[in-house]
Amino acid sequence: MVIEEIYLSEQSILSVKNQLLQTLPKEDLLRLSVHLEPVELPSGKYLYRPLEPISHVYFPNDAVASIVANTSAGRSTEVGIIGREGAVGLDVLMSVDSSPNECMIQIPGDGWRLPTSVIRDEFKLCGTVHFRLLRFIHKLMIQISQTTLCNRLHSIEERLSRWLLMCHDRVDGDEIKLTQEFLATMLGVNRPSVSISAVSLQNRGFIKYSRGHITVINRPGLEELTCECFQIVKNEYNRV
Amino acid sequence: MVIEEIYLSEQSILSVKNQLLQTLPKEDLLRLSVHLEPVELPSGKYLYRPLEPISHVYFPNDAVASIVANTSAGRSTEVGIIGREGAVGLDVLMSVDSSPNECMIQIPGDGWRLPTSVIRDEFKLCGTVHFRLLRFIHKLMIQISQTTLCNRLHSIEERLSRWLLMCHDRVDGDEIKLTQEFLATMLGVNRPSVSISAVSLQNRGFIKYSRGHITVINRPGLEELTCECFQIVKNEYNRV
DNA sequence: GTCAATATGTTCGCTACCCGACAGATTAAT
DNA sequence: ATTAATCTGTCGGGTAGCGAACATATTGAC
Numbered sequence: 281m282v283i284e285e286i287y288l289s290e291q292s293i294l295s296v297k298n299q300l301l302q303t304l305p306k307e308d309l310l311r312l313s314v315h316l317e318p319v320e321l322p323s324g325k326y327l328y329r330p331l332e333p334i335s336h337v338y339f340p341n342d343a344v345a346s347i348v349a350n351t352s353a354g355r356s357t358e359v360g361i362i363g364r365e366g367a368v369g370l371d372v373l374m375s376v377d378s379s380p381n382e383c384m385i386q387i388p389g390d391g392w393r394l395p396t397s398v399i400r401d402e403f404k405l406c407g408t409v410h411f412r413l414l415r416f417i418h419k420l421m422i423q424i425s426q427t428t429l430c431n432r433l434h435s436i437e438e439r440l441s442r443w444l445l446m447c448h449d450r451v452d453g454d455e456i457k458l459t460q461e462f463l464a465t466m467l468g469v470n471r472p473s474v475s476i477s478a479v480s481l482q483n484r485g486f487i488k489y490s491r492g493h494i495t496v497i498n499r500p501g502l503e504e505l506t507c508e509c510f511q512i513v514k515n516e517y518n519r520v
Numbered sequence: 521m522v523i524e525e526i527y528l529s530e531q532s533i534l535s536v537k538n539q540l541l542q543t544l545p546k547e548d549l550l551r552l553s554v555h556l557e558p559v560e561l562p563s564g565k566y567l568y569r570p571l572e573p574i575s576h577v578y579f580p581n582d583a584v585a586s587i588v589a590n591t592s593a594g595r596s597t598e599v600g601i602i603g604r605e606g607a608v609g610l611d612v613l614m615s616v617d618s619s620p621n622e623c624m625i626q627i628p629g630d631g632w633r634l635p636t637s638v639i640r641d642e643f644k645l646c647g648t649v650h651f652r653l654l655r656f657i658h659k660l661m662i663q664i665s666q667t668t669l670c671n672r673l674h675s676i677e678e679r680l681s682r683w684l685l686m687c688h689d690r691v692d693g694d695e696i697k698l699t700q701e702f703l704a705t706m707l708g709v710n711r712p713s714v715s716i717s718a719v720s721l722q723n724r725g726f727i728k729y730s731r732g733h734i735t736v737i738n739r740p741g742l743e744e745l746t747c748e749c750f751q752i753v754k755n756e757y758n759r760v
Numbered sequence: 761g762t763c764a765a766t767a768t769g770t771t772c773g774c775t776a777c778c779c780g781a782c783a784g785a786t787t788a789a790t
Numbered sequence: 791a792t793t794a795a796t797c798t799g800t801c802g803g804g805t806a807g808c809g810a811a812c813a814t815a816t817t818g819a820c
Binding site: 348350351352355356357359360368369373374376379381382404406411412414415417418420421422424425426427428429431432434451468505508512515516519 | 571587589590591592595596597599600611613614615616619621636644646651652654657658661662664665666667668669671672674684687707708745752756759
Binding site: 713 | 774785
């Protein structure tokens with residue numbers, strides 16, 4: 281993919297690892313590239329907050345973001361996860377300015393962003409980008425639906441494995457930087473439960489970890505241990 | 521319900537209790553009405569099945585449909601509920617033909633339907649209908665997200681109350697026709713647990729029930745008992 | 761190197777819920 | 791009316807996960 285224009289430099293285009301952007305027809309990407317801004321996405325950064333206007337849509341390259349729902353009592357659960365396969369903040373395409381949920385960076389990295397106004401204008405063209413974005417929104421809906429079921433019916437160990445696999449699919453390499461405390465919040469469980477499951481996974485030789493990072497060392501093992509939810513969502517993402 | 525024209529008779533238009541249709545600009549509804557077909561929606565009817573093509577989009581009047589996710593082991597959970605405020609099967613607008621979930625009628629009634637091809641053509645016009653449908657899809661996403669959290673963090677009694685309230689909002693009158701067995705499947709819990717919660721709600725005078733139907737007799741009581749998830753989703757639906 | 765901060769491992773009592781089983785109650789069918 | 795089918799209530803053993811507490815290990819700051 282070579283673009284000679286002044287907008288995105290050759291080098292920048294090469295670093296468009298975000299698959300949603302990457303697979304757009306060349307002319308569409310070119311049009312958007314005028315407005316694409318590279319951004320660092322450090323761990324913990326909020327991309328939007330509950331009921332506050334969503335200012336930009338983000339396209340992660342190697343970062344991973346979580347959509348999180350909160351209770352007024354201060355408990356939280358992750359409802360969805362978005363990485364290089366998609367975009368964050370597409371709510372703004374659906375006649376709203378904000379969401380009751382929030383979105384934060386789980387796994388740090390970088391990405392691109394577009395102002396809300398730009399993505400809305402592009403969306404109104406009702407061209408290829410429009411339908412690609414809608415297709416991604418659907419995948420995300422299916423992911424959230426499956427998490428609804430998973431949260432109800434599956435064990436912490438199964439869900440932890442699924443979470444690690446979903447992250448693993450979205451990062452470069454096998455190392456995932458996060459604490460068990462953090463994981464507990466994402467899974468909506470208490471921290472000691474994560475510890476117990478993590479020990480179990482480590483004893484089986486599936487993962488290895490210490491203070492704030494986890495390394496996947498036997499992915500097939502995790503895939504066998506986790507519930508079918510992982511594959512169901514993955515199949516949906518692979519459907520054309 | 522009699523249709524004398526190929527269009528909708530005045531009388532039929534009056535019986536369009538589906539709010540998504542009802543609140544469309546008149547010319548949009550007129551255009552669609554050519555293709556709108558009235559349908560009975562009996563309890564248990566499947567509007568679509570997992571990974572099978574979605575043939576029609578349904579607009580319930582007084583019926584209520586559930587989007588259900590299943591495990592291969594035969595367990596199920598409801599992930600979302602759709603009544604007169606929306607439409608069933610909008611997945612077809614998002615570049616897919618089917619969903620890994622299924623959708624069935626919980627509360628019988630009637631409604632309207634459009635062939636997939638018609639709604640897709642209408643959607644491509646990118647007019648008012650387009651954006652109204654997207655707005656509803658967003659509301660549904662928020663509902664599903666909140667259910668993800670609710671399934672993880674809230675008690676059966678809270679969730680049962682929420683479910684009854686959501687149904688109550690979507691039907692005429694105070695009676696809801698369904699068995700506890702059915703409720704257990706929707707909530708993804710075992711049947712005796714529903715029985716215990718139902719007894720509790722009845723003892724407090726919030727509901728009254730017998731063999732296959734439940735009557736809401738103290739709605740404010742239920743609203744006080746349930747978790748905040750109910751109101752969060754409702755607020756989202758009331759947002760313009 | 762010392763100390764504070766943070767991350768992790770582990771224990772223990774408790775509770776919500778599961779699962780299976782069964783009994784009683786209501787309705788429908790003949 | 792009798793029977794069968796369905797729906798509902800309840801019991802009791804078992805377990806996953808909660809919550810609080812505390813011990814230990816690792817890291818970073820000074």
